[in-house]
Amino acid sequence: MNKKVQSNSDETPYKWFWRALDDYLVKNSLKQTKQRKVIVQEFLAMNPHVDAEQLFERLRKMGYYFGLATVYRTLNLLKDANLVDQLAFSDGRSVFEVNTPDSHHDHLICTHCRKVVEFENEEIEKLQLKVAQHYGFSLESHRLDLFGRCPDCMPV
Ligand SMILES: [Zn+2]
Ligand SMILES: [Zn+2]
Structure with missing residues (x-):
């Protein structure tokens, strides 16, 4: 082997x-x-x-x-x-x-303090594949950045 x-x-x-x-x-x-x-x-x-x-x-x-x-x-x-x-x-x-090859994650980005949190979500990944297929695309890569306020920057 x-x-x-x-x-x-x-x-x-x-x-x-x-x-x-x-x-x-x-x-x-x-x-x-x-x-x-x-x-x-x-x-x-x-x-x-x-x-x-x-x-x-x-x-x-x-x-x-x-x-x-x-x-x-x-x-x-x-x-x-x-x-x-x-x-x-x-x-x-x-x-x-x-x-990094063969590794993937998406991002949550705080618009206030610019903190970046990484996440992986199987469901989102699958949905994206489905969307691409629906439009006849063969997916090579994607980027998903979600913008908003992190817990530390939430207005009190
Ligand atoms: Zn923040
Ligand atoms: Zn990252």
């Missing part, structure tokens, strides 16, 4: 991520720079739901004076590589999270 490859080893949980990023950079004739490596490393340490400005602040505190635009550029590159998802808030801000 063939042994199955375990992808979720505790020691290097993001090995697959770095490998996929390397592939993407090679394919697009881009170099892995020291700067990019540091930003990605700290982004992964903060995952999930990373605010670019908080990542920028974290790097600054560590003594890395990259511009905010550089941080955004790196996150957008990860997005182009389909390695991260971007969750947009209604006020124009957004957070980024690792797009």
